[in-house]
Amino acid sequence: LLDRIENREPADILVSANMEHPQKLADDGFATQPVVLVRNRLCATALPNSNLTTENLLDRLMDPRVRLGTSTPKADPGGDYVWMMFA
Structure with missing residues (x-):
């Protein structure tokens, strides 16, 4: 997704499991500064x-x-x- 946004594919909101990609987009002028919305945990799901x-x-x-x-x-x-x- 990072590559697609950097190649000018439209995106209104990016929600990411890490801060590295959103921060790179902000540093490169493709997005505003990222904001932490939630913290994540590893979870398991099953049938x-x-x-x-x-x-x-x-x-x-x-x-x-x-x-x-x-x-x-x-x-x-x-x-x-x-x-x-x-x-």
């Missing part, structure tokens, strides 16, 4: 029939039968956070 709970989350993550999906590391901060959790 309703997965029976995922706070208590069994770690066990479910470690279960080889469970298929995990995550945002793309280095392309999305959410993916970076998940890889830090894996580490």
